[in-house]
Amino acid sequence: MFRRMKEDIEVVFEQDPAARSYIEVILTYSGLHAIWAHRVAHSLYKRKFFFIARVISQVSRFFTGIEIHPGAKIGRRFFIDHGMGVVIGETCEIGDNVTVFQGVTLGGTGKEKGKRHPTIKDNALIATGAKVLGSITVGENSKIGAGSVVLKEVPPNSTVVGIPGRVVIRDGIKIKKDLNHSDLPDPVADRCSAIENQINQLQTEVARLKEEGVEQTHDYSNL
Numbered sequence: 001m002f003r004r005m006k007e008d009i010e011v012v013f014e015q016d017p018a019a020r021s022y023i024e025v026i027l028t029y030s031g032l033h034a035i036w037a038h039r040v041a042h043s044l045y046k047r048k049f050f051f052i053a054r055v056i057s058q059v060s061r062f063f064t065g066i067e068i069h070p071g072a073k074i075g076r077r078f079f080i081d082h083g084m085g086v087v088i089g090e091t092c093e094i095g096d097n098v099t100v101f102q103g104v105t106l107g108g109t110g111k112e113k114g115k116r117h118p119t120i121k122d123n124a125l126i127a128t129g130a131k132v133l134g135s136i137t138v139g140e141n142s143k144i145g146a147g148s149v150v151l152k153e154v155p156p157n158s159t160v161v162g163i164p165g166r167v168v169i170r171d172g173i174k175i176k177k178d179l180n181h182s183d184l185p186d187p188v189a190d191r192c193s194a195i196e197n198q199i200n201q202l203q204t205e206v207a208r209l210k211e212e213g214v215e216q217t218h219d220y221s222n223l
Contacts, residue, residue: 004039004076008032011077015099031080034066041070075122089117091135096122101146103129109151121156162188 012025019025037060045053053070061067066083071090082102092106104126108116119137127146139156150165159169
């Protein structure tokens, strides 16, 4: 248990340049507190102490602003940055080395039974305010951009942005764990730009055809 707790603290130092000391991290990082509380709640949940597990979950939510259902399965080295407003559903499964930012929702899309929350594979990163909804899988090493709403499967080694989320990078150059939130690809703007270029080309072609038509008219008038 203590080895796992030390590992959680080390992840904070790796992911957050603002972390200065062990005592600061242990006492002030709400994401760390939420993860530790979830471990206790999840252990009780697996032993069918559902009520006590849920109470611990709600107390943790009150103090941290992070709601993790005790039924959720979370791997090692999970890091929640800032964390306020994070919601993780009951049937959610999270792999190792996953990072999520504040305002992230890993939720369902309705009242269906069974597996209704996402599966997040190893080394994924989910940025500020992103929503991943339904029983879908976010592949290994994938990144979800800030504010995205993801409703479909995300292949491994992909970057997804937009509403609804669209894959904009896949199996490209090695994906770094960091994500520049101010420089995200915009597939909608790219598509609009492509359409605008096509319109400009058509306008040029129409103007050329009009000029040719005028010239032919002058030729006929000289006969």
